Amino acid sequence: MELRRLSICIAFFILAVISQCSEARHSLQRRASDYEVSDEMLNDESNDYGTQNDADGGNDADDEDTPEVEGKILTKGESYRLLIGNSVRLECRVSPADAGLVVSWSKEQKRLFLGNLPQDSENKRASLVHNSNDLLIKDVQINDTGRYTCMIMQASNPVSITHVVIVEEPPRITNFAATANGNLREGNDLLLTCDVTGTPKPSIIWSRQRKYGLGGTEPLGEANGVFTGHTFFMKNITKEDAGIYYCYAISDAGNATAMLTVNVIGKPRVHVHHPIVNTDINVEAQLQCAAHEEPAPHIRWYKDGQLIEDSSFQYTISANGSQSTLSVIPRRDEDFGTFTCEAINPHGKHNKSIDLVQSPVIENFDVEGPKLTWTVHSHQPLEEIEVQVKSNDENGEWKTFQVPLPEVKDPTHEYELIYPLSDKSLESGSYLATVRAKNSKSWSYHSEPVVVQLESQAQPIQTASVFRSDGYSLRPTTFAVLSTTFMYVLVRML
Structure with missing residues (x-):
């Protein structure tokens, strides 16, 4: 029973489709017939209009004369910036080129050329380029700076362009x-x-x-x-x-x-390379100073206020240009002390002192981020090195840190040291720092304080990795729906 019912439904569906197709075919035939009638009517009207137009004698516009073609300038005005002594070509292309148009050139309000005829007898460096309307200016000078105008001389509608020339020196x-x-x-x-x-x-x-x-x-x-x-x-x-x-x-x-060059004549100025020098008994030390002056000064050395004679067996004085060197070999502790370099010329004198010591000498004390760097000079064995730090304010108190001694003795008796402050449990902020050293003789002077900026150490942040898998969405499609419906019909038929 169900199979018979399904067969009847399919038959009715086929008849409906055939009926719709037949109706559509008849509709198309009627539209085609209507289009043929419309085309015939349009053709008849067109023929009637053409016949009437011929009877009237055609278009009246043919009886009028063709208007005269006006000249045009195809070139656009430009600006030229050039150095003195160079040449410049100012273009002026006209259309139509073979119409015999008259072109003039002028600078500001002064005419230079009318056609091919020069109008300025004083300007010998300007000329027209052969077989063109371009203006050529050779060996430009400062007075060639200005506005140059190319104009077509026609009564109906004169046209022109302007070039700007700037000559620089x-x-x-x-x-x-x-x-x-x-x-x-x-x-x-x-x-x-x-x-x-x-x-x-x-x-x-x-x-x-x-x-x-x-x-x-x-x-x-x-x-x-x-x-x-x-x-x-x-x-x-x-x-x-x-x-x-x-x-x-x-x-x-x-x-x-x-x-x-500017020379300033006056009393000399003495400069010393190292104001404090370390040495030991029977070890030669060199004390150096320089005096740059016009006229060149005479340099003398003193020890604790006493003039040093160059002939002394203990001292040797040498000169190299404006530089003077005193070589000293201490024989006993009393040979250490203050040495003075004095320069004198007709305009006056000047001096500076150098201390010869057995204690360590601190030099080049500096800051590199949270690290302190410096150099220690000592011919005697080092015993202690300490860094002192305090907060850079009125209430700060000095804290002392012991610096490890160099393990290897430098044959030059010069030690480069680096000391970090980042691991000394100091709070972030601004600090003053100084350093001193001690050898078998005595402590050195404190170095000049330097400012150290300490920042809090950032804690590493652990990040969690996130894994995201690809997802697929199952969305029903039209094809899936039709497939399901078709399968249902087949099952019902069976």
Whole structure:
């Protein structure tokens, strides 16, 4: 029974489909017939309109004359920036090229060319390029800067373009001079003059390299003197102002540099390399000083205020340019003490002292992050080294840390030490630190304090790894639904 019922349903479905297809075919035939009738009507109307148009004698526009073609400039105006002495070609392409158009060139309000005819007899460097309307300017000069206009001379509608030419001249320093040719006494005033030319107008920058200073060239600012246009003025110069002075002229067109030497004549200045020197009995020590001066000074050495004679068997004095070296061989404890280097010239004298000691000498005490670094000089065996640290405030108290002694004795009696503070249970903050050392003779002086910044140590953070597997979603599709339905029908039929 169910099979018969299903067969009847399928038959009705097939009849319905056939009926729908037949109806659609008849509808298409009716539409095609309607389109054929419409096309015939349109063709008839078109033929009638054409016949009427022929009877009227055609389009009235054909009776009018064709308008005259106007000239056009195909080139666009541009800006040209070039250095003096170069050449520039200003383009002016017109259309139509064979229409015999008359083209003129002018600069600002002054005409240069009308067609091929020059209009400015004084300008010998401007010409027209052969077989074109381009303007060529050779060996450009500063006065060639301006606006150049190319125009088609036509009564109906003149057209034109404008090129801008900017001629630049690189900076040039024509004069760089100093008061008294740069030879002055201490306390004199110094005036530097730097005359420059160039287009655009150059900017002037000053710098110097000190004769007695460390480092390279340093810029000069308002703290050093007074700037007025192309001059620089310094009042009451000192020995430290001696050196090489530079004038820089800078612009978009280039730059130029000039230099001169300034000598400051006065009493000498003594410089010592090591103010404290360690040595031992019967071990030679070299004490060095230098005096740079004009005129060159005479250098003498003193021991505890007594002049040292070069002929002494215990001392040897040698000179190398502006540097003087005193070699000392102590024979007993009394031979240690204070030695003085004195330089003298016609303008005065100056001196500095060097202490010859048996105690350790601390040098180059510095900070590298949370680490302290320094150098110890000692010919005698080291016994103790201690670092003292306190909080960098009024209420801080000094804490002392013992530094391990170097295990290997350096044959040069010089020891490089590094001491970290990060593992000393100190809270984060700012601290003052100093160091001293002791050998078999005595303690050294405390070093100059340095500032140490300690930061809290960050704790490592453990992170958990997260594993995320790929997921697949089962979403029913149309195909799945139809497949299920078809399988159901087959099962029912069976």
